[in-house]
Amino acid sequence: MSHTGYTRLMTLDREQVLRSAAALLTHKSTATMDEVAKAAGIGRATLHRHFAGRDALVKALENLGIQEFEAALDASALDEGRAEDGLRRFVAAVEPSAGLLSFLVTENQLFEGDQVNEGWSRLDARVAAFFRRGQERGEFRIDLTPAWLTEALYGLIGTGAWAVQVGRVAPKDFQYMIVELLIGGVRRSVEQ
Amino acid sequence: MSHTGYTRLMTLDREQVLRSAAALLTHKSTATMDEVAKAAGIGRATLHRHFAGRDALVKALENLGIQEFEAALDASALDEGRAEDGLRRFVAAVEPSAGLLSFLVTENQLFEGDQVNEGWSRLDARVAAFFRRGQERGEFRIDLTPAWLTEALYGLIGTGAWAVQVGRVAPKDFQYMIVELLIGGVRRSVEQ
DNA sequence: CCCGTATGAGACATCAGCGTCTCAGCACGG
DNA sequence: CCGTGCTGAGACGCTGATGTCTCATACGGG
Incomplete structure (x- = not known):
């Protein structure tokens, strides 16, 4: 057959x-x-x-990426424990897919309004909701919008993947650099 | 003539x-x-x-971007006052060029080893040096490498420009969102 | 008024990448 | 031992973008 x-x-x-x-x-x-x-x-x-063609290949890759992203989201149990730790778990879980995600995000930016895969909006919503919960619990600051935090997380993951690829960041530091910057920022605070 | x-x-x-x-x-x-x-x-x-052709156009754009980036760097007087404030001034100064910079960074990632424009490495060095000085002065944490902070800054500027473009972030918030996240991170700290 | 010059429109050849197709080779099972 | 089916190689035509060229035109200065 x-x-x-x-x-x-x-x-x-x-x-x-x-x-x-x-x-x-x-x-x-x-x-x-x-x-x-x-x-x-x-x-x-x-x-x-x-x-069937390049489009089909990219679409298949998109599905793979969405699937892996969602799996990472599920695996990291964002709601358990401190939001901060959930974020750490998530970045750790998503690391293997970081390069693929980065590619897909860049690729998606080209399709202007041609309605993006609905999977992305679902994932966006989950991530944004996570940040919002963190804010409601008083763990995250409220002057940065969940939408921006979501984009920033994607952006930092992409930047991190690229920095590792070109050797500007050691692979073992990928997770640490992203999460620490995202959570604590660059300012040296007393509580560290 | x-x-x-x-x-x-x-x-x-x-x-x-x-x-x-x-x-x-x-x-x-x-x-x-x-x-x-x-x-x-x-x-x-x-x-x-x-x-002469597309390559020449892109190269000219590259020079323009480098020039604007450098002007922003000069104009923001990174060394005066607190490092944190220098960063704020810089992001404010670079905002008009953010879109162009984002395009050029993406474009550059395609040229594998074909020796990038030397202008970039010079600018990279200036930015990295700024972060290093901030660390030496005790204003920035030292567990994030200057190289990573430099990349992260570029990445956040690009992400910010895109987020504004697609309407996920209000234009007036561009500067604030980037700088605040980069400086203070998402964690809600007591000193805020 | 007239000439030089830059411009826009368009024709043209070229090229890279895609998608389709054919064909021979090879493995695998009957 | 022989068909069946999948595969890799390659030829082919098509399309979109590029770079070059020509030509009529509008503008501006002398």
Whole structure:
């Protein structure tokens, strides 16, 4: 039989191709379909058999990213304990996907109004709600809007992923640098 | 005489075209040469008379961005008074160029090793030195490296410019959101 | 008034990347 | 041993963008 349903083997193939595509596009967002194929160790024709075209590939990557992002969100149990610690857990959980997320965010900025994948708005809402709860509990300051904090978190994750990639930040410091800056800021405070 | 030297009129033309190109590419980084020309109110041929090609245009924009960035750096007198206030002045000064800077940073990430414009490294060094001085004076925490703080500043400026553009942050809050987050972080501290 | 000059519009060739297709090779199962 | 089916390689046509060129025109100075 051909690849109708989602037999395990088939899914594994797709998954693997998707992973390597993510890895490549993460640090070369303009990579060619041919490059993506070669990076996955397959031919361009086969790549097209898995993904109808570049758009389909990006959309699949988008779904993968959303899925991983959501998994990180679930895994970090943002509501348990101090909001600050939830944030730490989240950044730690999202680190492996940081490059992919960064790519997708950049990619999304190009699609002006062409209605973005609804998954993003759902995730945005969850993250913004987390910040809002932190504010209501008195753990976060209230003069920075949840929407901005959400964007800033994405931005810092992307910047962090890139800084690690070009060697300006040690990989082991990724999580620490992002979370500490986001939580405490750069000012040296007495309570540290 | 033709446009040999840099007669005033000629320079003004270029400048104006460059400005409008910056404004356009800032929120549509994939804009066509034709779109750039139309946005500047000139024909594509004339655009090519000013800038040999897309690369030349981008390079000119890069120089413009570097120049504005450096001007903002000079104007904000980072060393005077508290480091924190210097940072505030700088973000205020750089706000008009934020979109352009954001575009250029993204653009630069594509040129892998093709040796980036030396202007950037000079500016990077100045900013990093500022953070280092702040640390030495005891005003900034020392567990975040100057290199990371520099990248984070760029990242937040870019994120801020984008957030304003899509309406997630009010233009008047641009400066406040960036500086406050960068300086104090999201944690609600007693001393606020 | 007339000439020089820059300009805008458009035609043209070129090129890179995409999407489709064909074909031969290879593995795998019957 | 032989079909079936998937794969990689490659050819092909198409499209969009680029860079170059020509030409008619409008503007401005002498």
